[in-house]
Amino acid sequence: MxxxxxxxxxxxxxxxxxxxxxxxxxxxxxxxxxxxxxxxxxxxxxxxxxxxxxDMTSKQPTGEVGMHLNHSIWSVRKGENVFSDPNCPNGLSDFGRCWLAGLMEHARALTAFWCPTENCYKRLHLPRKPGTIDWDFDNRLSSVKVKVDNENRGVYLENRIPSGMTNPYLTLAATIAAGLDGVLKGLECPPPRPELTSDNLPSATALPSSLSEALHALEADNDMVNILGKDLVDWFVLLKSQEVNMRKEPSNG
Structure with missing residues (x-):
């Protein structure tokens, strides 16, 4: 390698x-x-x-395969991680909170890119796997984990939603599109994930439970369609919808 x-x-x-x-x-x-x-x-x-x-198929007999995307944004001029601000709570900057808010806002739509096959959704909504649109500081149960490395990299985000079958180029593009939308609009970041209990879990927003549901969410997200490009989204939805329909068709054998 x-x-x-x-x-x-x-x-x-x-x-x-x-x-x-x-x-x-x-x-x-x-x-x-x-x-x-x-x-x-x-x-x-x-x-x-x-x-x-x-085999990088998401759900397998012995476990699940994901592709966690760890990322941060750096200023070329200053050479600094703009997710980091020691004057903000837990070191997560206002820029970082807006970026994170964008990921939360568009997570349902972008799950279509992050989890692009039907099998991917057998991995979601399992114990210790992503199922709700939430985040927290260094919490292994949250869909997006905020990690603080003060000595080396500063603050960075770990998106745990993408599966082992994701296209890394589309995953990167979708992440940047959602994050920038949050920054440009100054979206307010939702509060971090509370302790997981049976009382507060139903109030959280769920990730799609099927590829079809994710594709519908992507088509309905006008901001992501406009930022990523309507041609890209239309072709992606068409291709993936055909895959879904082929799986539904009865075999002739």
């Missing part, structure tokens, strides 16, 4: 049998998506040569 210019920080076993996690070092701009794309293709080719099979 290093020879392919994919900077792997570490590679380790995860919770379930046969499940591994690769952590790719942070990089600026499109290189992050390039690295994720290269990794996914390289790992398949390497495994095939060694007579192994790598």
């Amino acid at each position: 290093h020879h392919a210019d994919v900077d792997i920080e570490n590679f380790h076993c995860e919770w379930n049998a046969g499940l591994f996690e690769a952590v790719i070092n942070a990089s600026f701009g499109i290189k992050a998506a390039d690295s994720a794309f290269k990794f996914r293709n390289c790992i398949h080719e390497i495994a095939d040569k060694e007579d192994y099979r790598v």
Whole structure:
């Protein structure tokens, strides 16, 4: 991977049998998506040569596969992480709160990009997996986790919604579109996720439970359609709707 210019920080076993996690070092701009794309293709080719099979399908018999997107925004002029402000509560800047508000505002629509297959929705709404549109500081149960690394990277966001089958380029574009919309409009960030109890869980807004539901939410989100481009959204919805309909059609066999 290093020879392919994919900077792997570490590679380790995860919770379930046969499940591994690769952590790719942070990089600026499109290189992050390039690295994720290269990794996914390289790992398949390497495994095939060694007579192994790598499966990144979201829901599997032994567990679930996600692609957590960790990101922050940096000022080119100042060379600073603009999500960080030591004068704000928990170090999350006003810019960062507006960006996070954009992710919360458009999460239902953007789940279509983050979770682009029917199987992806078998991973959502499970224990310890994303199911509601919420965030919190370093809370493993929240859909978006705000992480504070004062010594190195400052504040950054971990979006836990994307699945192992997501297109990293579309995931990156959708994230930037939602975040910028929150910043430009000065959206107010909702409060962080409360402690998970049976009393407060029903009041939270749920993520889509199917690809069809997510596609309808994307089409109805005029802001995301306009920012990402109507042509892109129309073609994406058309392609994914055809996939959904093919799965519904009875087989001739």
